[in-house]
Amino acid sequence: MAAEVPDDALVIRGGDPHEPERFKTMIEQAQLAHSRGLGYSLSTYAGNDHTLGRDGLIAQIATVGPIPNRMLAVTTAHQLREINCELVPSGPLPCHVRVVLGRNPDPERVKDFVGVFGQAEMNPVYQRTRRRS
Numbered sequence: 001m002a003a004e005v006p007d008d009a010l011v012i013r014g015g016d017p018h019e020p021e022r023f024k025t026m027i028e029q030a031q032l033a034h035s036r037g038l039g040y041s042l043s044t045y046a047g048n049d050h051t052l053g054r055d056g057l058i059a060q061i062a063t064v065g066p067i068p069n070r071m072l073a074v075t076t077a078h079q080l081r082e083i084n085c086e087l088v089p090s091g092p093l094p095c096h097v098r099v100v101l102g103r104n105p106d107p108e109r110v111k112d113f114v115g116v117f118g119q120a121e122m123n124p125v126y127q128r129t130r131r132r133s
Helices: 020-035 050-064 077-082 107-115
Strands: 010-014 040-047 071-076 084-091 094-101
Touching: 010 050, 010 077, 020 040, 020 107, 040 050, 040 084, 040 107, 050 071, 071 077, 077 084, 094 107
Parallel strands: none
Antiparallel strands: 010 040, 010 071, 040 094, 084 094
């Protein structure tokens, strides 16, 4: 059963969403979700066990993902709600969370989404989660 995502939950997106070439990819991903009836949305992962500390929590979320990217970016559920996003968790935290940017495609909403993420940082579990070739 999915849980509510508390405002203080950390929300992680794999990769560096601030890279210009990622913008087009995120628009395509949001449009694909929309075409599947999921709203104009993007994938993230979230968790809220703050007893782990920030770094430990990021590592836990990145492992649960698993997030295979070398870099990742972090925000909070509160910051996403401030830009009127809906957070739809797949189960109890930590877990995948679909961030609904809106009901209709609008690339400006992707810009808003990117704007609430901090500067990309190294994925602390990159070596453990990366895909094997």
